Amino acid sequence: MASTDSKTKTLISSKSRNQLPPMYKVILHNDDYTTMEFVVEILITVFGKSLEKATQIMLNVHNRGKAVCGIYPREIAETKVETVHNLASSKGFPLKSTMEKE
Template sequence: MGTKHEDGTVATRQEQKLKPPPMYQVFLLNDDFTPMEFVVAVIQEYFNKDRENATHIMLKVHREGKGMCGVFSKDIASTKVELVLTHARKAGHPLQCVMEEA
């Protein structure tokens, strides 16, 4: 027997078991070589943060070793990691970007 929705339809057992897909947090990791200003620019460009929020995240990376830039579906998180790593390498910086299941 299913659960009745407000619109009068009945949910099946399978529909009730469906969970939303896992979300992934994207982090930047601290290093001793990537300039702070470059990190702020990356956060602004790839994570759509304003300068104040980007600076706050950069300082968290600097002080705590890593800082979260956002939470995304797996495909989007993976793409953001690749874009950041590619941009950093092209600029000659060892900045690391990783994703972890939320």
């Protein structure tokens, strides 16, 4: 009976994993106008990063052209992208944020 219980648990946990929503990477893209300070501010306020982690991600955006800021379910990722665009636009920056399926 114990083997049946462990098989049942395995099937349930496998099924649960398969039912998780697809996750999306939120990506910031480099441009020649948005300040590094603003990108760090976005990473702290929108993505909840520490100053150290935000600075590291900002430098990746600057040096590599883009960087992943976080991985979220679709609706949250869409909201993060929209929030970045709204905040950047309100400050006159063309900062681009996109999302792609993980």
